[in-house]
Amino acid sequence: MIQVSSMDSANHLKKSNGIKIIKITTKFKCSKCDLEYSKEIEIWDKYVEFFKEHEPMPIQCEECAEKERLQDIIECGDKLIKTLPKKYQKLKDYYNFQERVDKMKYKSIFLHGETGSGKTFFAIMVLKELWLEGKTGMFLSYPEFMNFCLNNFERARSKLNEVKDYAGCLIIDDLGAERMTDYSKNFIYIIINYRESNSLQTIITSNYSIKQLDYMIDKRISSRIAGMCDIFELNGDKRIPF
Numbered sequence: 610m611i612q613v614s615s616m617d618s619a620n621h622l623k624k625s626n627g628i629k630i631i632k633i634t635t636k637f638k639c640s641k642c643d644l645e646y647s648k649e650i651e652i653w654d655k656y657v658e659f660f661k662e663h664e665p666m667p668i669q670c671e672e673c674a675e676k677e678r679l680q681d682i683i684e685c686g687d688k689l690i691k692t693l694p695k696k697y698q699k700l701k702d703y704y705n706f707q708e709r710v711d712k713m714k715y716k717s718i719f720l721h722g723e724t725g726s727g728k729t730f731f732a733i734m735v736l737k738e739l740w741l742e743g744k745t746g747m748f749l750s751y752p753e754f755m756n757f758c759l760n761n762f763e764r765a766r767s768k769l770n771e772v773k774d775y776a777g778c779l780i781i782d783d784l785g786a787e788r789m790t791d792y793s794k795n796f797i798y799i800i801i802n803y804r805e806s807n808s809l810q811t812i813i814t815s816n817y818s819i820k821q822l823d824y825m826i827d828k829r830i831s832s833r834i835a836g837m838c839d840i841f842e843l844n845g846d847k848r849i850p851f
C-alpha cells in the first residue's frame with residue numbers, strides 16, 4: 610500500500626536540523642465520494658511507519674475539492690452581487706468595455722462623462738472582475754451614503770471611517786450628484802485624502818470633470834483625485850438604443 614518513491618532525490622531534501630523529508634506514494638480515500646486514489650506526498654521520514662500501519666486517510670479527492678471550491682465561489686459571488694443596485698446585477702457588455710476593464714482593474718480610476726455613458730456599468734464590471742479573483746471590493750452610491758449620514762448623525766462618523774478605511778477596491782459612484790454643503794464637502798475630503806495618502810484603490814464616477822470639480826467642491830479634493838487616479842472620459846448615452 611505504501612511505496613517510497615524517488616528516494617535518491619528525497620534524501621537530498623531539507624537535511625538541515627537532521628530532519629529528513631521523503632516522498633512516498635500512498636493511498637487515500639475521498640471523504641466525500643469514497644474514491645480510493647494514490648497520491649505522492651512529502652513526509653518526515655519518521656512518519657513512514659505510521660503510513661504503513663494505517664488505513665488510507667480520508668481526504669477529499671481533487672475532483673471533489675474542485676467542486677467545493679467552485680461552489681464556494683458561486684455562493685460567495687451571489688451574495689456579493691446582491692449588494693449591487695438591481696439593474697447592474699447582470700451585465701452584458703455590448704460596448705467592448707472588457708478590454709479597458711482588463712487594463713485598468715487594479716488601478717484607481719476617475720471616470721467622468723455625460724449621463725448614461727456607462728460609468729457605473731464600467732465601475733461595476735471592474736468590481737465583478739476583482740470579486741472573481743477573490744479580491745474585495747465595495748460599491749458605494751455617494752449620494753445615498755451622504756443621505757444616510759445626514760439622516761443618521763449619530764452613525765455618520767463610524768460609517769465615514771468604515772468607508773475611508775475600506776481596504777479593498779472602493780467604488781464611489783456619482784460624486785457630485787449629492788447636494789454640495791460644507792458638511793458633504795468635508796466628508797469627501799476626509800475620504801479622498803485618506804485613500805490617496807494610503808494608496809487605497811478607489812474608483813470614482815462623476816458627471817463632472819476634474820476641472821468642474823475644482824470649483825464645485827474644492828481644488829484640494831480634485832487635485833488629490835487627479836494625483837491618485839487614471840482619468841478617462843466616457844461618451845454617448847447608452848440608455849438610448851442603437
Ligand SMILES: Nc1ncnc2c1ncn2[C@@H]1O[C@H](COP(=O)(O)OP(=O)(O)OP(=O)(O)O)[C@@H](O)[C@H]1O
Nearest residue numbers: 701702703704706724725726727728729730847848
Ligand atoms: N458596456 C455596456 N454594455 C451594455 N450596456 C451598457 C454598457 N454601458 C452602459 N450600459 C447601459 O447603459 C445604461 C447607462 O449606463 P450607466 O448607468 O452605467 O451610465 P452612467 O454613466 O453611470 O450614467 P449616470 O451619469 O446617469 O449615472 C445602463 O442601463 C447600462 O446598463
Ligand SMILES: [Mg+2]
Nearest residue numbers: 728729783814
Ligand atoms: Mg451612474
Ligand SMILES: [Zn+2]
Nearest residue numbers: 639642670673
Ligand atoms: Zn471525491
